[in-house]
Amino acid sequence: MVKRVDVQNLMVTGGCGFIGSNFIRYLMERADFTGRIVNVDKLTYAGNPDNLKGIEDDYPDRYLFERADICDFECMEEIFSRHGIDAVCHFAAESHVDRSIKDPGSFIYTNIVGTFNLLEAARAHCESFVLFHHISTDEVYGSLGAEGLFTETTPYRPNSPYSAAKASSDHLVRAYGATYGLPITVSNCSNNYGPYQFPEKLIPLIILNAKEREKLPVYGDGRNVRDWLYVKDHCAAIWTIMKSGRRGETYNIGGNMEMENITIVEMICDTLDARKGLETGTPRRELITFVKDRPGHDRRYAIDFTKLQTELGWTPGESFESGIRKTISWYLENSEWVRRVRNNEYRSWISEQYGE
Ligand code: NAD
Ligand code: DAU
Secondary structure: OOOOOOOOEEEEEOOOOHHHHHHHHHHHOOOOOOOEEEEEEOOOOOOOHHHHOOHHHHOOOOEEEEEOOOOOHHHHHHHHHHHOOOEEEEOOOOOOHHHHHHOOHHHHHHHHHHHHHHHHHHHHOHHHOOEEEEEEEHHHHOOOOOOOOEOOOOOOOOOOHHHHHHHHHHHHHHHHHHHHOOOEEEEEEOEEEOOOOOOOOHHHHHHHHHHOOOOEEEEOOOOOEEEEEEHHHHHHHHHHHHHHOOOOOEEEEOOOOEEEHHHHHHHHHHHHHOOOOOOOOOOHHHHEEEEOOOOOOOOEOOEOOHHHHHHHOOOOOOOHHHHHHHHHHHHHHOHHHHHHHHOOHHHHHHHHHHOO
């Protein structure tokens, strides 16, 4: 088993997104990572430089940003060479299921072609390359009935263009490990929540709408189940796998925290109702609006992460109760971040910065 990973120049793709930015913040504070991070991000609608505010100043010698599209192979190859990239932690993806239903094209390009380009760039630098860690999702396994859990050997059965594209990228990564001997690891994680999540996803959307007393859209009967994991626990799991995971292997990551959507929405309503300064008015549960279901909506996800637990000793640290309280507080206390996201102000900043 590899006990530590000697990475000098780690490329993090999608580092301005939700999990990528949390991961960069997490890694920079760790004593067992002394290398540099090169954050490669296209800054799509989901890429928000505000998520990493302060990082460049705090770590001028250890953090670098490259605005680039992983679909551009020559650009990736040039970044690999210029920065001496010896490892990749690959988050960049189109990540929202609803968008993949309306507009699947960008999911195919970024999630499949983009991943292929990075693998090719890594292959070209194979002699000095330490690790390609690929971030994937439990959605590749499809939908569960009332019983059972996804394990690493559950057959792939993706149901949305998003999960199908992620599944394709997982296969490519595995194939590069098997065929070319590229040192790879893959992790398939359940639903994350926490700071810096773009408010199109269930939890931040409901928190912000409930705060403003706007409608709270719940798809179908609200009884779909997801397995929730606090984002910092996901970051810790990724780093554990990068350091000690067996090369060529896949590890499932989960929170052991199955919840129906409606329960989460009600919990958020009640927490806000009880919060000092927000308690006036009718109960927020009255804002809940059942809307048309998502096509192909997976009923239940639940992860068996025994392999990660027994082999590498990782377990989730945060309970859902404490994680959701922290998360709600974060969105209430970071009003500047919220305002800039809700008014698209960070987009105007990007346009000015890059002369678009
Ligand atoms: P996100 O949508 O918040 O962020 C994606 C980031 O990738 C953005 O910064 C965006 O600008 C960047 N990006 C998109 N296309 C790009 C391109 N062509 N070139 C370069 N950068 C590009 O996503 P997230 O929720 O942080 O998810 C990150 C990864 O984790 C994804 O691979 C996703 O499939 C996976 N994942 C997410 C969850 C979850 O609950 N959010 C759970 C399991 C796995
Ligand atoms: O399971 C991991 C996946 O989790 C990741 O791979 C994806 O990138 C991430 O987006 C997430 O996918 P989901 O589709 O599960 O997340 P989302 O927040 O979109 O929806 C969570 C559940 O809530 C799902 O059952 C749909 C429902 N929902 C969602 C929204 C946005 C609603 O009921 N109303 C809503 O407005």
